[in-house]
Amino acid sequence: MASETNFIDLIYESAFIPTNWEHVLDQMAQAVNGHGTALFNVSTAATRSIASASLEDLSTKMLKEGWATRNTRAQRLLSIEQHGFINEADYFSDEDYETHPIFTEVMKPLGYGFGTSTFISAPCGDKIIFAVEKKKSKGPVDTASIAYLDRLRPHLARAAMMSSRLEFERINAAVEALHLTGLPSAVLGFNGRVLASNRLLENFIPQIVIAAHDQLRFAHAPANDLLSVAIARFQLADGATFSRSFPLPQLDDAPPAVVHLVQVSGNARDIFTSAAFFLVVTPIDRTKVPDTETIQGLFDLSPAEARVARRLAAGSNVAATATQLSISDETVRSHVKSILSKSGMQRQADFIAAIASIRPMGG
Structure with missing residues (x-):
């Protein structure tokens, strides 16, 4: 067991090396004869947590x-x-232990009794819980254990706040990096609230606005529905890789665009950020549609399907595409059906928008 001074050093190191939190949680439990420690961020509906093995x-x-x-x-x-x-x-x-479902259906069957815990409110609004769990057979938590953990608490609080701040700065840096590449973007939280955005996103006002309570809103009503559905599905994804794209039509001087939602990547054990995904807006320039070979390779299409896809992305309808390629309307529709099946998209408009948003090689 490390000395208290060395342990405190480990706590602060965890602010910079998130994987160290697991060691911190283990040592907290060992020091007070606990079975393990859990760390929860309960600031959003999607509770995030890490715990001792x-x-x-x-x-x-x-x-x-x-x-x-x-x-x-x-x-x-x-x-x-x-x-x-x-x-x-x-x-x-004891009556609570024998009647509350959380005890009778979860804690008690696994042999857990009452432990010790604390919650910390961070300036950013996060509520962090440290909970040391104890097996009932090991008896109650003693006053010496509480006193030891209380000495650690200020350091745990500072390290948690540092972790939150550092992670937020990392996300801000990513948004600014997207600005340098010319991509309007924002970072959304688990509930869809805008946490950060770059200045390029302002060019899409009133097509895209940040409304009350920092919620992103589109002038195109169906896009709002698609965003809400995407957020709901993300919350249910339970750690699975998530991404989604949907089109925005032209509005006033703002060009048509594709909105991409991409899951924020990072250390799987990092719970000190409310960032859920990047929102990146790709303006569509239909005069710069990628070549047939690029489209074919990206979506594993046949040469004929790729030619149809490129014509449609460039603005042609089914009849015009059929004339240009010297095939029938039914053949075009058959290719479209196959294209949607291979790309995993439901609507022709979504696929065309995705194609049109791809920047040609060298363009």
Whole structure:
């Protein structure tokens, strides 16, 4: 077991090296005869957490059975005015342990009793919970353990706040990098709130605006629906890779464009950011449609399908495409059906917008 001074150093290192948080959580539990420690960020509907490997049984049950959204224990802890770690046995009775579903269906069957926890409110609005879990067979949390954890608490709070700030700066830097490439972009949170945006996005006003409560809104109403659906699906993705694109029609001086939602990548164990995905807007210039070979390679199309796709992306309709390629309207429609199947898109308009948003090689 590391000395308290060395442990505090490890806590601050975790602000810069997120994977170190797992070691911090393990050592917190070992120091107070606990079974493991969990760290939750409960600031959004999509609760983020990391935990000691020893808590895998508890973490798995909480996740698979959806207890994160109906955790009355966490709700009680957040309602307690506290400035340090609390002994949960002081706030939950034996009757609670025998009647509350979170205990009777989750904690008790796995052998867990009352532990000790604290929550920290960061200036950015994050609410962070550190919870040291203890097996019931090991007895209650003692006062010496609480005192030890209270000495660590200011350092845990500062490191958590540093992690949050550093992650936010990383996201801001990414948005500015997209600005340098000429791409209007923003970073959205788990609830769709705009956390950061670059100046190029202002060129799309009133086609795209940041409205009340920092919510992104499109003048094209169907795009708002598509964004809402995408956010909802992202929240249910449970860590799976996520991306989505949809078109925006021309409005006044703003050109037609494709909106791309791309999941924010980073350390899988980093919970100190509310950033969920990048929103990147690619203006469409139909005079610069990529060549047939590029389209064919990107979507694994046949040469004939790629020729049809390129004509449609350049603005031709089915009849004009059929005339230009000396084939029938039905053949064009058959190719379109195959193109949509291979690309995984539902509508011809979405595929055309995606094609038109691709910048030609060397363009």
